[in-house]
Amino acid sequence: MKVGVFFHRVFKESWPVIGDKFRRFPEVMQEALASPKVELIEPKPVSEALLRKVHSESLLESVKRMYVWDAARLAVGGCVQAAEMCWRGHLARALVFTVAAGHHAGVSYAWGGTYLSCTGPAIANLREKFGRVRAAILDTDSHHGDGCREIFTGDRDVLHVCFCSSSRVEDAGTKICVDVGWKTTDQEYLTLVEDCFIRAAREFKPDIILHFHGHDTCIGDYGDRGLTPNLQVELVKLVRDLADEVCDGRYVVLTGGGARADIAELIYPRAIEVLSA
Ligand SMILES: [Zn+2]
Numbered sequence: 001m002k003v004g005v006f007f008h009r010v011f012k013e014s015w016p017v018i019g020d021k022f023r024r025f026p027e028v029m030q031e032a033l034a035s036p037k038v039e040l041i042e043p044k045p046v047s048e049a050l051l052r053k054v055h056s057e058s059l060l061e062s063v064k065r066m067y068v069w070d071a072a073r074l075a076v077g078g079c080v081q082a083a084e085m086c087w088r089g090h091l092a093r094a095l096v097f098t099v100a101a102g103h104h105a106g107v108s109y110a111w112g113g114t115y116l117s118c119t120g121p122a123i124a125n126l127r128e129k130f131g132r133v134r135a136a137i138l139d140t141d142s143h144h145g146d147g148c149r150e151i152f153t154g155d156r157d158v159l160h161v162c163f164c165s166s167s168r169v170e171d172a173g174t175k176i177c178v179d180v181g182w183k184t185t186d187q188e189y190l191t192l193v194e195d196c197f198i199r200a201a202r203e204f205k206p207d208i209i210l211h212f213h214g215h216d217t218c219i220g221d222y223g224d225r226g227l228t229p230n231l232q233v234e235l236v237k238l239v240r241d242l243a244d245e246v247c248d249g250r251y252v253v254l255t256g257g258g259a260r261a262d263i264a265e266l267i268y269p270r271a272i273e274v275l276s277a
């Protein structure tokens with residue numbers, strides 16, 4: 001089975017908050033994409049019917065009027081396809097490039113550069129086709145995943161562990177926020193992920209892991225927590241091994257926040273190598 005890399009050429013343009021950090025993609029991934037174990041896939045836009053299962057009509061109407069609409073639907077479509085293909089055993093794991101979609105999109109509000117939810121439609125689609133699905137969502141973007149949390153609050157078949165600026169445990173232990181501190185180190189962060197996500201996921205026993213992998217936590221990016229690009233790759237390695245252990249390897253990485261092209265160009269080719277190793 002191959003690792004799917006979902007990328008659309010329109011993502012090369014400039015998008016809210018993240019800018020044009022993907023301007024040199026997919027070219028910079030050429031070497032990693034040349035592996036026979038990797039497949040570059042062009043995402044299809046998510047259907048409006050699937051978006052309606054997660055978002056209010058009023059949110060969809062307002063996003064439709066924004067220039068990001070088509071690109072956001074492609075990003076969400078990639079997440080939906082990647083999760084389904086991993087579920088069906090058509091892909092081993094996946095890396096999904098996203099623009100204008102992600103963890104700040106709730107049921108009826110969206111902000112912070114993300115105007116549609118990725119995880120909501122991906123899980124809704126799996127449930128529609130395969131019945132009960134238990135999913136673990138790991139959020140290692142620098143900011144709190146408020147929209148994602150809102151969508152899944154009350155849904156105890158979804159474990160949401162978010163590494164942000166507050167510490168709390170809600171929803172019978174299925175919704176967790178971990179305060180990583182204003183400045184931390186790679187080792188401290190990895191230890192927190194092991195203690196707070198890996199442990200919780202082992203107990204939760206998900207069927208699939210979705211990882212909102214923002215690199216805005218990197219030194220010099222806009223959510224700087226003092227982390228290095230190397231940590232971003234280590235995270236993928238750690239969660240890849242966890243997925244092999246708890247959910248037959250089903251693991252989908254979604255690119256999240258971060259505006260530095262040099263960091264994106266460093267970490268995503270290496271992430272593909274880790275996913276396909
Ligand atoms: Zn962020």
Ligand SMILES: [Zn+2]
Nearest residue numbers: 144162164177
């Ligand atoms: Zn949080």
